[in-house]
Amino acid sequence: MTPPKPPSRPDRVALWRYAKLFRADLLSAQPARLYRAWMAEFRTPFFRSFLVNQPDLVAEVLKARPEDFPKSDRVAEGLRPILGNSVFLTNGATWERQRRIIDPAFEGGRLRDTFPAMQAAARACADRLGPGEVEFEAEASHAAADVIFRTLFSIPIEHEMAAQVFAEFRAYQQAQPIVNLAALIPLPRWMPRFLPRRARRAGRRIRALITALTEARMAEIRAGTAPDDLATKIMTTRDPETGETFSAAEMVDQVAIFFLAGHETSASALGWTLYLLATHPDWQEALAEEIAGAGALDFAAMSKLRLTRDVFREALRLYPPVPMMVRQAACPEHFRDREVPRGSQIVLSPWHLHRHERLWEAPDAFDPARWQSENGRKCQREAFIPFSAGARVCTGAGFAMLEGPLLLAEILRRFRVFPVEGRVPEPVAHLTVRSRTGIWLRLERR
Numbered sequence: 001m002t003p004p005k006p007p008s009r010p011d012r013v014a015l016w017r018y019a020k021l022f023r024a025d026l027l028s029a030q031p032a033r034l035y036r037a038w039m040a041e042f043r044t045p046f047f048r049s050f051l052v053n054q055p056d057l058v059a060e061v062l063k064a065r066p067e068d069f070p071k072s073d074r075v076a077e078g079l080r081p082i083l084g085n086s087v088f089l090t091n092g093a094t095w096e097r098q099r100r101i102i103d104p105a106f107e108g109g110r111l112r113d114t115f116p117a118m119q120a121a122a123r124a125c126a127d128r129l130g131p132g133e134v135e136f137e138a139e140a141s142h143a144a145a146d147v148i149f150r151t152l153f154s155i156p157i158e159h160e161m162a163a164q165v166f167a168e169f170r171a172y173q174q175a176q177p178i179v180n181l182a183a184l185i186p187l188p189r190w191m192p193r194f195l196p197r198r199a200r201r202a203g204r205r206i207r208a209l210i211t212a213l214t215e216a217r218m219a220e221i222r223a224g225t226a227p228d229d230l231a232t233k234i235m236t237t238r239d240p241e242t243g244e245t246f247s248a249a250e251m252v253d254q255v256a257i258f259f260l261a262g263h264e265t266s267a268s269a270l271g272w273t274l275y276l277l278a279t280h281p282d283w284q285e286a287l288a289e290e291i292a293g294a295g296a297l298d299f300a301a302m303s304k305l306r307l308t309r310d311v312f313r314e315a316l317r318l319y320p321p322v323p324m325m326v327r328q329a330a331c332p333e334h335f336r337d338r339e340v341p342r343g344s345q346i347v348l349s350p351w352h353l354h355r356h357e358r359l360w361e362a363p364d365a366f367d368p369a370r371w372q373s374e375n376g377r378k379c380q381r382e383a384f385i386p387f388s389a390g391a392r393v394c395t396g397a398g399f400a401m402l403e404g405p406l407l408l409a410e411i412l413r414r415f416r417v418f419p420v421e422g423r424v425p426e427p428v429a430h431l432t433v434r435s436r437t438g439i440w441l442r443l444e445r446r
């Protein structure tokens with residue numbers, strides 16, 4: 001069975017219609033030719049944007065010269081109220097300093113320290129599940145938020161403040177579903193993008209809650225009573241160049257992005273992976289066998305889950321949680337045979353790159369075995385960017401590649417998953433790639 005893919009729009013549509021389609025859904029607003037094109041230009045009356053699919057151009061933007069393609073300020077606009085000056089939005093020297101302080105907390109060795117908290121969340125997720133039909137996206141969000149709270153602040157999602165932050169994030173997103181895609185919407189820069197009042201209010205409440213958590217932690221660090229979790233690691237790491245640590249205010253911005261970037265994305269990936277396994281029972285059984293053979297699922301055992309990782313990777317390919325990213329050309333460029341004026345928006349689309357018909361064999365098929373094939377290995381290097389690439393690669397990539405297989409393993413160890421008849425999920429891009437009507441699964445105990 002070919003995994004669900006959104007319908008493409010006809011090649012040519014009027015701008016107003018494009019804007020309307022876009023508001024409905026980013027993915028089906030795009031023409032089918034983007035799955036074959038190396039590059040496409042969108043001319044609007046207000047600015048130009050270039051979607052880049054050619055592997056060497058993608059590498060040029062993300063890896064070779066990231067400083068010439070900073071994050072687009074159009075994207076930042078919509079997210080700033082909640083993320084402030086977080087590492088996700090900054091550029092230049094501020095961004096470099098933030099990464100110097102944050103990156104060490106996510107390094108391989110440190111992940112080993114984080115693992116027990118992640119595992120406790122994964123087991124709690126499997127405990128919450130039971131036999132019968134379930135809308136799994138909600139469960140996945142719950143589980144991924146739990147992972148973040150436990151690893152960052154050593155508190156489970158049931159903690160009153162954690163539960164409140166989680167609920168407010170939901171309200172924020174419901175009020176503001178396409179905020180980070182504002183960069184692609186062909187509106188002139190002078191036109192105000194209203195943040196709905198509900199989103200503004202939820203944003204303020206989220207920041208207040210995170211501030212309280214961060215200030216309490218600062219006090220514990222000073223008193224020498226802080227647990228050794230990610231928050232403590234980050235708040236006590238000194239910038240090797242200046243010797244300074246983050247102030248509490250700076251840390252609030254970073255915590256906000258860890259919540260947002262770290263739970264929505266992992267939740268999206270987990271939901272799609274389980275759906276793909278529900279519809280490919282042979283792969284599901286192969287994974288169950290691998291997981292049973294891995295023993296106690298401690299940190300060392302995770303490296304044995306090779307098939308599980310290949311399946312998770314295949315889900316990240318077919319349903320990249322972050323479907324598109326936007327950069328801005330800081331200087332005039334020449335891409336292929338085209339002039340790219342300064343200030344143009346450069347769109348990198350994991351969604352299209354991962355299903356590119358001239359790069360991947362059977363691009364729309366679910367085939368985790370591809371990762372061991374020559375084509376799969378080549379594409380993994382050149383055309384697979386679920387975590388972006390280069391200097392601005394996702395800080396949490398290693399974390400997420402541990403968390404995803406672990407959650408899968410804890411769930412599949414206890415349950416068999418089946419699709420629910422008549423409930424085929426339809427991918428749509430909101431903050432992340434989700435299903436329009438949720439991901440429905442039927443669970444049976446093993």
Ligand code: HEM
Pocket residue numbers: 087088089099257258261262263265266269320321322325326385386387388391392393394395396397399400
């Ligand atoms: C499957 C899970 C995840 C996926 C697919 C994912 C994907 C991405 C992508 C594509 C970007 C680059 C966005 C852009 O350039 O516009 C990014 C950035 C980022 N992600 Fe993740 N992410 C995941 C999980 C996480 C987790 C678990 C954390 C933290 C705990 C995290 C923290 C961040 C941060 C801080 C950035 C900003 C990095 C920078 O701009 O320098 N992500 N992520």
